[in-house]
Amino acid sequence: MVAIVGRPNVGKSTLMNALVGQKVSITSRKAQTTRHRITGINTFEDAQYIFVDTPGFQTRHSGALNRSLNRAVTSTLTSVDAILFVIEAGRFGPDDQKVLDLIPAGTPTLLIANKLDRVGDKDSLFPFMQQMSALRDFREIVPLSAKNPDDITRLMAVVKPYLPEGEPIYGEDDLTDRSERFLAAEILREKVFRWTGDELPYTSTVLIEKFETEGHLRRVFATILVDRDGHKAMIIGQKGAKLKQISTEARLDMEKLFDGPVYLETFVKVKSGWADNEAGLRAYGYE
Numbered sequence: 645m646v647a648i649v650g651r652p653n654v655g656k657s658t659l660m661n662a663l664v665g666q667k668v669s670i671t672s673r674k675a676q677t678t679r680h681r682i683t684g685i686n687t688f689e690d691a692q693y694i695f696v697d698t699p700g701f702q703t704r705h706s707g708a709l710n711r712s713l714n715r716a717v718t719s720t721l722t723s724v725d726a727i728l729f730v731i732e733a734g735r736f737g738p739d740d741q742k743v744l745d746l747i748p749a750g751t752p753t754l755l756i757a758n759k760l761d762r763v764g765d766k767d768s769l770f771p772f773m774q775q776m777s778a779l780r781d782f783r784e785i786v787p788l789s790a791k792n793p794d795d796i797t798r799l800m801a802v803v804k805p806y807l808p809e810g811e812p813i814y815g816e817d818d819l820t821d822r823s824e825r826f827l828a829a830e831i832l833r834e835k836v837f838r839w840t841g842d843e844l845p846y847t848s849t850v851l852i853e854k855f856e857t858e859g860h861l862r863r864v865f866a867t868i869l870v871d872r873d874g875h876k877a878m879i880i881g882q883k884g885a886k887l888k889q890i891s892t893e894a895r896l897d898m899e900k901l902f903d904g905p906v907y908l909e910t911f912v913k914v915k916s917g918w919a920d921n922e923a924g925l926r927a928y929g930y931e
């Protein structure tokens with residue numbers, strides 16, 4: 645089992661999707677969209693990779709939601725065989741350091757310097773790598789671009805020796821151990837963030853009220869929960885146009901992932917202050 649950690653926006657979801665070869669986690673230009681722990685699985689003849697995506701370590705906001713997020717990071721890291729600690733190549737800031745501080749010294753840690761394609765001056769990387777190796781006893785330092793398939797193949801080979809020997813845990817075709825219900829919520833949440841840009845606070849979330857399967861058809865009833873009336877209006881848009889766009893795109897993605905027709909109904913509700921309330925968080929599935 646391999647955990648992927650790093651501050652928000654370094655490319656963890658992109659990396660995990662590339663490693664698993666399918667869209668199982670969501671990505672977004674907006675920081676802090678991966679709140680749940682997701683397990684992606686990639687099975688080969690001689691090895692099974694089980695990847696765990698963690699929430700970005702929260703440094704900007706405080707409150708119950710962040711305590712919950714940070715607890716999720718720590719608990720994941722004590723139970724894995726290796727950790728991919730993702731940073732942006734050429735950049736290491738206090739936010740990265742805070743995540744590094746959460747990584748237990750006993751777990752083999754590989755430093756992944758992502759977004760290599762963005763580094764203009766490749767010569768500057770060598771001193772950067774040297775600096776990084778002084779920070780911690782990283783087992784490997786791998787500069788790469790999560791968007792480059794050759795780099796992903798190389799990384800798979802680098803990670804392989806850290807996997808324990810044994811029988812595969814999951815079936816060959818399993819992509820994730822998360823339910824379709826959870827994936828439906830993730831897809832819808834991704835669309836909400838994509839279509840509202842940076843204006844919508846990260847506290848907005850998606851609940852799947854009902855998820856029914858009838859033959860090949862899935863019926864999904866979802867609620868987008870927001871903090872304020874203004875946020876609700878933002879999602880609904882002029883004459884409902886934006887909500888329609890969000891729902892249509894989400895439905896199409898769900899149909900692709902579930903390989904069958906989807907009927908999706910989406911509501912928007914205002915629920916003030918839910919992100920600051922521990923009991924509320926538990927009710928919405930955060931530990």
Ligand SMILES: Nc1nc2c(ncn2[C@@H]2O[C@H](COP(=O)(O)OP(=O)(O)OP(=O)(O)O)[C@@H](O)[C@H]2O)c(=O)[nH]1
Nearest residue numbers: 653654655656657658672675676678700759789790
């Ligand atoms: N140029 C470039 N961009 C990348 C690369 N990897 C990821 N990105 C971009 O970086 C942004 C953030 O990527 P995500 O995968 O959502 O990042 P994350 O670390 O999962 O973010 P959170 O969910 O907020 O924790 C997206 O716009 C990606 O397209 C890369 O190798 N090169």
